Amino acid sequence: MDYVQYGKTDMKVSRITLGCMPFGSPSKKSGFDPTTDESFQQAERAIDCALDNGINVLDTADNYGGGLSEMMVGRVMKRRRNDCYLWTKCDPRSTYDEIIAACEASLKRLNTDHFDLYQLHGGSQGFSPEVQDYILHGGPLDAMLELKRRGLTRYIGITAEEYSDLVTCVKSDQFDSVQICYNIIRQGAGVNFLRLCKEHNVGVSIMRPNTSGIFQRQMAALMPELNEGDKSSYLALAFAISDSRIHTLCLGMRSPERVMQNVNFYNNFKIPRDMAEVPILTSKVYMEQDKEAGFDVKPEDYIVKTK
Numbered sequence: 409m410d411y412v413q414y415g416k417t418d419m420k421v422s423r424i425t426l427g428c429m430p431f432g433s434p435s436k437k438s439g440f441d442p443t444t445d446e447s448f449q450q451a452e453r454a455i456d457c458a459l460d461n462g463i464n465v466l467d468t469a470d471n472y473g474g475g476l477s478e479m480m481v482g483r484v485m486k487r488r489r490n491d492c493y494l495w496t497k498c499d500p501r502s503t504y505d506e507i508i509a510a511c512e513a514s515l516k517r518l519n520t521d522h523f524d525l526y527q528l529h530g531g532s533q534g535f536s537p538e539v540q541d542y543i544l545h546g547g548p549l550d551a552m553l554e555l556k557r558r559g560l561t562r563y564i565g566i567t568a569e570e571y572s573d574l575v576t577c578v579k580s581d582q583f584d585s586v587q588i589c590y591n592i593i594r595q596g597a598g599v600n601f602l603r604l605c606k607e608h609n610v611g612v613s614i615m616r617p618n619t620s621g622i623f624q625r626q627m628a629a630l631m632p633e634l635n636e637g638d639k640s641s642y643l644a645l646a647f648a649i650s651d652s653r654i655h656t657l658c659l660g661m662r663s664p665e666r667v668m669q670n671v672n673f674y675n676n677f678k679i680p681r682d683m684a685e686v687p688i689l690t691s692k693v694y695m696e697q698d699k700e701a702g703f704d705v706k707p708e709d710y711i712v713k714t715k
Contacts, residue, residue, distance in 0.1 A: 572601070
């Protein structure tokens with residue numbers, strides 16, 4: 409496992425994060441019921457497996473299974489708190505007092521006296537301009553900064569499905585971390601947003617690097633041969649791993665077997681090229697094609713001006 413500096417923080421994070429959302433969600437196919445002790449034990453084994461194999465970030469939230477995910481992680485934190493960076497989240501539409509209370513409740517469920525990162529949880533609802541203004545000026549940011557001042561969290565972050573919802577927050581220079589959806593089929597953040605995060609030295613975590621199975625289902629319909637041996641899943645992971653602007657991939661894994669599958673893929677995968685350097689704008693694609701064909705390429709030649 410490799411480790412990278414997480415933005416402006418002092419955290420050296422593993423390139424893979426154990427995403428703990430699945431611990432709070434039932435799965436009839438896999439026989440996982442978060443209300444049973446058997447599932448608590450399975451989650452405990454998965455977390456131990458992740459920590460034993462180099463993953464040093466656990467990412468959960470207070471609304472995953474109504475707190476059950478935090479409780480599962482908390483069972484392991486009783487004995488392994490010093491083995492990882494612990495991240496969790498709360499509702500950004502809450503009041504100042506509600507965020508303080510939510511943090512204190514999560515601390516109890518997770519059996520710890522502080523978080524390494526406490527995040528405002530965007531979820532799938534998105535942030536309208538009004539909500540963004542409320543976060544920055546209506547109380548949530550002030551509450552997060554107060555928690556940081558008290559030492560209940562070392563750093564603060566914010567998450568959202570749509571990267572465009574977080575531009576204002578990144579520019580505010582108040583947040584240490586962002587988590588967005590960025591993967592092989594949702595690449596919009598790669599045009600400007602990831603550059604913005606780098607300029608402001610913000611840690612970047614991505615949710616759904618494996619597309620939550622969407623890419624795999626699309627490929628099953630279009631090119632079934634890509635699903636043989638999980639090729640489409642590995643292709644999605646290869647894309648996310650190969651982008652140097654991404655610090656850590658938040659992968660949901662509810663079993664030791666799935667943990668080892670992803671860890672082994674990461675450890676055996678040799679990055680052929682940094683995806684951050686692969687052109688995604690049309691004129692730059694043409695320019696690279698000409699360069700590969702042996703032509704003398706000058707960027708100014710690809711800016712056509714009328715006479």
